[in-house]
Amino acid sequence: xxxxxxxxxxxFLTLPLIDAVRINALAQADxxxxxxxxxxxxxxxxxxxxxxxFFRPNSPLNRDLYPDAAGGERITVAGFVFDDRCRPxxxxxxxxxxxxxxxxxxxxxxxxxxxxxxxxxxxxxxxxIVPALxxxxxxxxxxxxxxxxxxxxxxxxxxxxxxRNDRDRLFQEALLLNMKQTSDGRFGLFDFVI
Ligand SMILES: [Fe+2]
Numbered sequence: 001x002x003x004x005x006x007x008x009x010x011x012f013l014t015l016p017l018i019d020a021v022r023i024n025a026l027a028q029a030d031x032x033x034x035x036x037x038x039x040x041x042x043x044x045x046x047x048x049x050x051x052x053x054f055f056r057p058n059s060p061l062n063r064d065l066y067p068d069a070a071g072g073e074r075i076t077v078a079g080f081v082f083d084d085r086c087r088p089x090x091x092x093x094x095x096x097x098x099x100x101x102x103x104x105x106x107x108x109x110x111x112x113x114x115x116x117x118x119x120x121x122x123x124x125x126x127x128x129i130v131p132a133l134x135x136x137x138x139x140x141x142x143x144x145x146x147x148x149x150x151x152x153x154x155x156x157x158x159x160x161x162x163x164r165n166d167r168d169r170l171f172q173e174a175l176l177l178n179m180k181q182t183s184d185g186r187f188g189l190f191d192f193v194i
Contacts, residue, residue: 002183005076009125009187012078045084046192047174049156052142054105059095062114065128069112072101072129074185077157077177079125081118081145081192088122089194093152095144096126103134115144130159130186138164138171145192153194 066074081092095115099105106112112131118124133139139159146152158165158176165171177188 003180003187004182004184005074005127005187006184008180008182009076009078012125012189013123044174044193046145046153046155046194047172048153049170049172049175051144051154052156054099054107055097055142055144056107056110056113059097059113059115060110061116063116063124063126065096065112065114065126068106069100069129074127075130075188076125076127076185077141077188077190078123079190079192080122081124081147081194082122083147084193088118089147090118090120090122091148092118092122092124092150092192092194093144093146094118094124094192096128096141098128098141099131099134101129101132103132133164138162138168140170143192145194147194150194153192155192157188157190159188 066072077096081089081094083089093115094117095113097105097113100112112128114126116124116126131139131141139162140156142154142156144152144154156170156175158168158171160176160179175190177190180187
């Protein structure tokens, strides 16, 4: 049966609720990780990137952005927020903003802008659309991530296989989404390590 965005999100959210230390122990036992845990390297914090000109404060508390651009290709993006020792960070602010399916940002309202707080296991997810390219940049999402009481990480996430990645002055391989194509859109995973 082909996977859907929902089935992959459900699989992500119903992983056994174990802490990342045990995930790492399992991975060593099995030789395979259920998810890429970039924090296992210890000093691999998620790189920061510029916010760019289109950030607006006070985005709504909303993880379902798909209705903001109903004609776009659907994508679910999801992941953990970890500290540098692979411990999930519950209650972390995760904010997204991105271009619509015409490559435009909403500079008046809050279309395709939203934030949420990671759950008790440090997980977050947004249902949204694939942003269109706009002049001068490869395809990307903008994010801000902040653990409770911590500093704000501003960064961007990228799409694998984009021909413009190589020519983008900001593109970083460490910020690539782990992307799957499903029967009803894409599903991208990324773990923030802050
Ligand atoms: Fe942008």
